[in-house]
Amino acid sequence: MIAKQPLARRIVIAFTLTTLVVSGAFALSIVAVVHFIEEQLVSEALSREMDTVLSEDLPRGQPPKLDASTRFFASHLPRYALPEGLAALDEGFTELVRGDEAYYVYVRDIAGERYVLVEDQHEFEARENVLFNVVLAGFLLSVVGAWGLGWLMAQRVMAPVTRLAQQVRHRDQLHPLAPPLALQYPDDEVGHLAAAFDSTLGQLRQTLERERLFTSDVSHELRTPLMVILGACELLDQAELPAPARQKTVRVQRAAQEMHELVQTFLLLARARPETSALGGNATLARVAQEQVERWAPLLREKGLHFECVEEGHDSGLYNLTLLGTVMSNLLRNALHYTESGVVRLVLGHGGFRVEDSGPGIPLEQQERMFQPFVRGCEARGEGLGLGLSLVKRICAHQGWTVSVQQLPPQGSCFQVVLGSDPA
Template sequence: MLAKQPLARRIVIAFTLMTLVVSGTFALGIVGVVHFIEEHLVTEELGRELDTVLNDVLVQRSAPRLDSATRFFASNLSERAIPKAFQGLADGFTEVVRDEDAFYVYQRGVGGEKYLLVQEQHEFEARENALFNVVLAGFLLSVLGAWGLGRLMANRVMAPVSRLANQVRHRDQLHPLAPPLALQYPDDEVGHLAAAFDSTLSQLRQTLERERLFTADVSHELRTPLMVVLGACELLEQAELPDRAQRPVARIRRAAQEMHALVDTFLLLARARPEQASFGGAASLQSVAAEQSERWGPLLAEKGLTFELIEEARDDGAYNHTLLSTVMSNLLRNALHYTERGTVRLMLARGGFRVEDSGVGIPLEQQERMFQPFVRGAEARGEGLGLGLSLVKRICAHQGWEVGVQPCEPQGSCFRVRLNAGDA
């Protein structure tokens, strides 16, 4: 459990536990020493005092000279008979506790007789309790001070680490001209960590730059042959071709237009810098939906599906035409591939839209994976590679949109895209 705690908290806990162990050991040592000294000092004191009392009683035949807290008992003196509480004790020092009273007893045997000197502990116990209270207070203050000092030390130790984490987390670090992090830290463990981050971030920048250049170059080079294909299709459509030949020409033109739209999308994403905000635009949700309805409606009808374009609420937002068209087109294509019968609906709302179908649906455990590259449903249809939904996810992430999927009742899937903070 301790390993899962934040590092700063672990430092405080370790510092406090160390002080707890050291202070506790020291306090227990003091208590043990006090008891040891108590026993030996009291033994010596009572032994000397008993010698004096025996000299007064046995030699000088006089009354013993004792203070008010000390009493003398003897087995051969009826007036000083040994009480039952002190009978049967071994010779030497003994501590006797009776009810709420405590006594020091020192017994010595002389000529077969027992002589006891009994001293009340009240005064010594009071001093001992005062000492123990001081030790306890010192122990608690040490632990509390260790906790405060541990927090102070943890904050000082973790300050450069937290600063480094915030710098690495900032998106400006992916900028090609971002300054090295290691130059801002001394040559210690944090400096070495910063140097490691510099190396990793440099490799990441190079990889992103290569990917951006590759995507831009490929997309740019594809534009020329696509324009040739589209131009040839227009010429063929203007020619008087038989119906049998017009259908393949129309199919080629649609495929070329789809590829042209994808090229534009990839170019936009390739030109986007990590620090760049989303692309703006002037296209309305309704106009893009009308274009996609005109494009995909006939294809859905050819498959025997019913297509419905429903405007639940008016949306007044302005969006990037290329990116919004790509998102909507990929979702409609997905519905076309995975729906064999029934209806496909494009539902427009304020701040977003939904694509609902009556197809095979997506199991709950696969819904998150469907937006990963090269992942297709268990009942894959069409000739795709599983990149359509991942492209949708990438565009939405760049634009600040949200895309999700949920099951439709009684069958099918519902893909929901939120274009802003409004309800979709």
């Protein structure tokens, strides 16, 4: 459990536990030493008093000269009759506890006779309790002080690490001109960590730049042949062609148009650096939906599917036409591929839209994976590579939108896109 705690808290816990163990051991050693010294000193004192009583007081017929807290007993002297509870004690020093009372007892046997000195521990116990309370207070104060000192040390130790983490998380670190982090820290463990981050971030910047240049170059180079294909399709559309040839021309034109839109999307994403904000636009959700309905409704109905576009709420936001069109187009294409019969619905609402179908649906355990590149459903159809939903996820992440999928009863899927407020 401690390993899962934040590092600063682990430092405080470790510091406090160390102090707890050391202070506890020190306090216990004090208690043990006090008890040992108590036994030795009291035993020696009672032994000397017993010698005095036996060698001086009793031979002279005088009562033992003892203080008020000490009493003398002898087994053969009626005046100092020995209580029954003391007769069974072993010879030597003993501590006797009876209820709330505690006594020091010293027993000496001489010629079959037993002599006993009993001293009340009340005063000594009072002083001992004061000492133990002081030790306990010192122990508790040391633990509290260790916690406070550990917290201060943790804050000071973690300050450069926290600062480094904030700098690494900042989006400006992916900028090619971002200053090195290692120069801002001394040559210690944190400085070495900053140098490692510099190396990794440098490699990441190079990789992102190569990807951006590749995507931009490929997309740019594809625009010219695509425009040639689209121009040729327009010329063929104006010519007198047989019905089969015209159908093929329409398919080529539609495929070229889709590729042209994808190229535009890739160009926009490639030119938008990670540190830039969402791309704005001037297209409403209704306008984008109308264009996609005109494009996909014939294909859906041609497959025998019932298609409908429903407006449940009005959305007045302005969005990027190319990016929003690509998102909606990919979701409708996905519904077309995976729905063999039934209905496909495009539902527009305030702040977003959703695409519903009556296809086989997506199991709950696979729903998150469907947005990963090259991942296709269990009943994959067509010649797709599993990049459509991945592109949708990437566009939504860049624009600040969210896309999710859920199962529809009794079967089917619902892809919902929640649109943020794009800058106009």
